[in-house]
Amino acid sequence: MQDVFNKLMDYARSLGVDFADARMERVEKTLISIQDGVLKELKAGIEEGVAIRVLYRGAWGFASSSEISFESLKKALDTAYAAARMLSYHVKKPARIVELPSKTDIVRAVLKRDPRDVPVDVKIKDYLEYEKMLRGKEYVKSTTVYYADIVGITFYASTEDRYIEQEKIITWMYTWLTGRINDIVASVRDERGAIDGYTIWDKWDKNEIARKVIDRLEKQLKAKTPKGGVYPAVLAPEIVGVFVHEAFGHLAEADLTTSGSAISDKLGKEIASPLVNIVDDPTLPGGFGTFKYDDEGVETRKAVLIEKGVVKELMVDRQYSALLGIKPTGNARAESFKVPPLIRMRNTVMLPGDYNKEELFEDIDYGYYLVSFRGGQANLDGTFQVGVQEAYEIVNGEIGEPVRNMSISGNTLDTLKEVDAVAKDFELELGRCGKGQLAYVSDGGPHIRVRKIVIGGAR
Amino acid sequence: MSASIIEIASITVKHALSRGADEAEVFIIKSKNNSVELENNTIKLAHTTEDRGLGVRVLVGKKIGFSYTNKLDKESIEKTVEKALSIARSGREDPYMQGLPVPAEKYPRVEGTYSIEIANTSLDHLVEKASRMLNIITHDKRIVVVWGSITTSSWNIAIVNSNGVYQQDFGTIAFIGAEVVARENGDVTPGISEWDISRTSFPSIEKLALRLKEKAISNLKPVKIDGGSLPVILTEYAVNSLFAYTFIEAIKGDNVVRGRSPYKDKVNTKVASERITIIDDGLLKNGLNTSIFDGEGIPRRKTVIIERGVLKNFIYDHYWGLRAGKESTGNASRSDYASMPRVAPSNLVIAPGTYNKNELLKETGKGLLVDGFQGAHSSNPETGEFSVVATPAWYIENGELKAVRGVMIAGNLYKLLEKVDALTKTSRQVGTIKSPWIRFPNVRVIVKK
Numbered sequence: 001m002q003d004v005f006n007k008l009m010d011y012a013r014s015l016g017v018d019f020a021d022a023r024m025e026r027v028e029k030t031l032i033s034i035q036d037g038v039l040k041e042l043k044a045g046i047e048e049g050v051a052i053r054v055l056y057r058g059a060w061g062f063a064s065s066s067e068i069s070f071e072s073l074k075k076a077l078d079t080a081y082a083a084a085r086m087l088s089y090h091v092k093k094p095a096r097i098v099e100l101p102s103k104t105d106i107v108r109a110v111l112k113r114d115p116r117d118v119p120v121d122v123k124i125k126d127y128l129e130y131e132k133m134l135r136g137k138e139y140v141k142s143t144t145v146y147y148a149d150i151v152g153i154t155f156y157a158s159t160e161d162r163y164i165e166q167e168k169i170i171t172w173m174y175t176w177l178t179g180r181i182n183d184i185v186a187s188v189r190d191e192r193g194a195i196d197g198y199t200i201w202d203k204w205d206k207n208e209i210a211r212k213v214i215d216r217l218e219k220q221l222k223a224k225t226p227k228g229g230v231y232p233a234v235l236a237p238e239i240v241g242v243f244v245h246e247a248f249g250h251l252a253e254a255d256l257t258t259s260g261s262a263i264s265d266k267l268g269k270e271i272a273s274p275l276v277n278i279v280d281d282p283t284l285p286g287g288f289g290t291f292k293y294d295d296e297g298v299e300t301r302k303a304v305l306i307e308k309g310v311v312k313e314l315m316v317d318r319q320y321s322a323l324l325g326i327k328p329t330g331n332a333r334a335e336s337f338k339v340p341p342l343i344r345m346r347n348t349v350m351l352p353g354d355y356n357k358e359e360l361f362e363d364i365d366y367g368y369y370l371v372s373f374r375g376g377q378a379n380l381d382g383t384f385q386v387g388v389q390e391a392y393e394i395v396n397g398e399i400g401e402p403v404r405n406m407s408i409s410g411n412t413l414d415t416l417k418e419v420d421a422v423a424k425d426f427e428l429e430l431g432r433c434g435k436g437q438l439a440y441v442s443d444g445g446p447h448i449r450v451r452k453i454v455i456g457g458a459r
Numbered sequence: 460m461s462a463s464i465i466e467i468a469s470i471t472v473k474h475a476l477s478r479g480a481d482e483a484e485v486f487i488i489k490s491k492n493n494s495v496e497l498e499n500n501t502i503k504l505a506h507t508t509e510d511r512g513l514g515v516r517v518l519v520g521k522k523i524g525f526s527y528t529n530k531l532d533k534e535s536i537e538k539t540v541e542k543a544l545s546i547a548r549s550g551r552e553d554p555y556m557q558g559l560p561v562p563a564e565k566y567p568r569v570e571g572t573y574s575i576e577i578a579n580t581s582l583d584h585l586v587e588k589a590s591r592m593l594n595i596i597t598h599d600k601r602i603v604v605v606w607g608s609i610t611t612s613s614w615n616i617a618i619v620n621s622n623g624v625y626q627q628d629f630g631t632i633a634f635i636g637a638e639v640v641a642r643e644n645g646d647v648t649p650g651i652s653e654w655d656i657s658r659t660s661f662p663s664i665e666k667l668a669l670r671l672k673e674k675a676i677s678n679l680k681p682v683k684i685d686g687g688s689l690p691v692i693l694t695e696y697a698v699n700s701l702f703a704y705t706f707i708e709a710i711k712g713d714n715v716v717r718g719r720s721p722y723k724d725k726v727n728t729k730v731a732s733e734r735i736t737i738i739d740d741g742l743l744k745n746g747l748n749t750s751i752f753d754g755e756g757i758p759r760r761k762t763v764i765i766e767r768g769v770l771k772n773f774i775y776d777h778y779w780g781l782r783a784g785k786e787s788t789g790n791a792s793r794s795d796y797a798s799m800p801r802v803a804p805s806n807l808v809i810a811p812g813t814y815n816k817n818e819l820l821k822e823t824g825k826g827l828l829v830d831g832f833q834g835a836h837s838s839n840p841e842t843g844e845f846s847v848v849a850t851p852a853w854y855i856e857n858g859e860l861k862a863v864r865g866v867m868i869a870g871n872l873y874k875l876l877e878k879v880d881a882l883t884k885t886s887r888q889v890g891t892i893k894s895p896w897i898r899f900p901n902v903r904v905i906v907k908k
Binding site for chain 1: 495498499500501502503504505506507508509510511512514523524525526527528529530539542543546547549550551553554555582583586587589590603604605606640642647648649650717718719721797799833834835836837838839840841842844846847848850864865867869903905
């Protein structure tokens with residue numbers, strides 16, 4: 001691939017472009033879906049193609065090709081170049097990018113067990129066995145289990161003489177369980193994964209996950225609904241993760257910040273309690289967002305988003321790095337070779353503090369303990385909503401009765417100020433994020449306490 | 460590659476049978492997109508992408524396998540067929556599997572699904588339109604374009620199976636849309652969006668830009684309101700967002716058969732206000748998802764879901780139709796060549812009412828107008844319960860609109876549908892659902908103090 005790419009980049013330079021890059025991807029996927037004991041879908045396939053970007057006089061052109069011969073690549077580059085040229089007549093603020101030194105690197109995935117070496121029959125057996133465990137209780141009415149492995153290799157080259165090969169392999173599973181007791185119907189989800197191969201069942205026991213999910217469902221069926229209003233709350237790592245990602249993280253993606261997100265004028269300013277430290281860290285072991293180079297061939301590094309309550313930096317791609325004078329963070333990610341990369345998160349987490357988890361509950365006379373979520377979303381203006389699928393009352397400093405059908409909402413900046421205790425523990429969750437394109441990301445943190453949060457629930 | 464995609468599909472089906480498949484189905488799509496994207500008040504990027512690929516579904520006895528490729532040369536296709544067969548053989552029997560569909564006797568004629576104007580729009584032209592859209596919107600310095608897109612797509616789809624299904628179709632679509640924020644005196648609106656989609660002509664840039672400006676500016680200067688129980692009007696955007704995770708799930712045949720729909724035992728009973736009539740119309744003129752056939756080659760059609768409040772039918776693909784003891788309603792959907800068909804609505808049309816918008820706002824007295832939701836995907840499809848942030852939203856007072864922020868609404872969509880008391884006479888398709896504005900009386904509104 002390197003030879004073809006060298007020739008292509010020589011050609012790009014001969015056209016007088018500011019910059020050009022090519023990203024070839026080969027992605028092999030296997031998917032298993034099981035519904036109510038029936039193996040419903042079994043899918044395996046390969047896609048391969050190249051994404052080409054050209055920056056010409058401050059304008060970007062993009063094209064993709066599913067053929068990878070030099071001739072096809074040259075044709076795609078011509079298309080991208082023509083698009084950029086056309087656009088260059090209309091661009092008022094020419095785009096500039098950070099250029100990087102020449103480099104060649106090859107990064108292989110470190111695997112305990114390559115999913116390609118595990119026969120599909122074994123995968124089917126494992127997941128059928130797990131799915132069966134979910135159907136033990138009478139109130140469980142319906143089950144859906146997905147398993148997927150995605151084996152990807154990316155070849156990247158740019159007019160800077162960079163050439164990078166990188167393997168990325170993830171395994172992922174998703175559980176959705178619906179139950180009913182009399183008139184009460186409830187559903188719960190569970191999502192997990194790994195980046196070291198077919199290792200989900202080495203990390204977790206099938207019975208244990210099944211028990212946990214069933215237990216969560218039972219509580220959603222039997223619990224009472226919460227009181228709506230404003231209460232203190234303790235947030236478990238999974239909720240902290242979704243909050244940090246959805247409510248804060250998107251605001252700190254430089255494209256959205258610059259467009260006027262709620263932190264657009266807050267760089268260098270204190271927006272959160274001094275106990276709050278939030279980073280987007282591509283080096284955390286085992287995270288879906290752990291990788292060495294992003295999809296613009298940039299070395300990834302930790303982005304310190306909030307340090308002791310102060311907004312420190314944003315997540316950038318090459319262009320926003322140049323625009324804002326922030327050292328490249330390597331946050332550009334593309335869903336596939338069919339689309340250009342966008343600024344996306346990787347592993348976004350709140351860092352642990354000094355408190356023992358137990359201490360967080362002590363001062364709460366009445367409040368809620370939020371353990372697991374079923375979806376969250378935020379707006380640029382900093383309002384957020386998180387649906388909660390496992391939560392408990394806190395009464396006189398003790399965890400009390402479970403509550404069902406709860407959601408939390410509020411303004412991100414107000415909520416970050418209300419964080420008054422951060423525990424020592426830490427957990428990383430693996431999941432997915434949609435911003436027009438799908439990305440596999442991680443998020444997490446410790447247990448934290450928030451003095452005030454809006455609790456909503458359908459009564 | 461000189462053969463047409465329907466010929467390739469046909470050859471591939473025969474090849475799969477010769478390699479041991481009992482039944483086989485091949486789906487091929489070839490598409491071309493031109494797109495110009497706006498970001499942060501600039502034209503960010505222009506792109507042209509061509510894509511094509513093939514998905515093959517095989518049955519070996521009652522075992523199913525699916526594989527796909529984006530390479531249409533003989534060797535890649537044959538490998539893909541072998542992959543589908545080999546995983547099918549390592550699979551398990553699906554006791555409910557009754558095979559692939561057979562062709563219909565007649566296929567419908569559809570109107571308004573292809574436009575030479577859209578198919579031939581050059582990238583140059585899109586760049587010019589994008590530039591104009593940006594200029595009009597940002598003429599008002601209070602507004603920043605966060606994101607915008609002007610896109611045209613055209614495609615050719617073919618589907619062939621071993622039972623004689625042999626169909627192809629062509630389509631085009633044009634999309635223009637943007638998300639903006641407005642700011643003034645330290646006040647910033649949430650993201651405000653508008654978009655227009657058409658299969659047959661290029662939507663007007665000017666009209667969209669003006670609507671967007673007006674919406675954004677009207678969302679400045681928020682007022683504080685009290686929570687409680689209020690009438691709430693959902694715009695077509697809000698309806699699409701909330702229904703996607705509740706109502707649509709409830710009418711899908713797979714969810715009905717699996718006992719996951721609250722409507723499962725309610726056919727021919729009243730489930731909504733008699734003002735509500737909802738039809739799945741796969742033949743809707745200029746409909747976003749209108750086509751001759753669905754993802755399995757079964758003719759698209761009209762299916763009445765709710766008629767004057769009474770539940771009539773669900774939507775099915777071939778497999779779930781048979782499991783329900785019925786037949787497919789032509790509702791197998793495929794998002795691309797790499798995905799297996801799944802049950803999904805085509806164009807869900809909510810019949811309009813009698814009000815014009817101003818009348819409706821005036822008559823509402825005090826209430827809430829909601830144009831979008833955050834967290835709609837955390838709703839509970841099995842129960843209809845939701846608890847979401849309404850944004851953007853306006854407080855209605857005697858026909859006047861005043862922006863409100865951070866307001867949550869909570870309730871149960873299925874129960875609310877029983878109480879709908881007004882719909883506007885105009886409706887628009889901004890997603891799967893073509894909807895008027897809908898008013899629900901007495902919705903719980905929660906406001907942070």
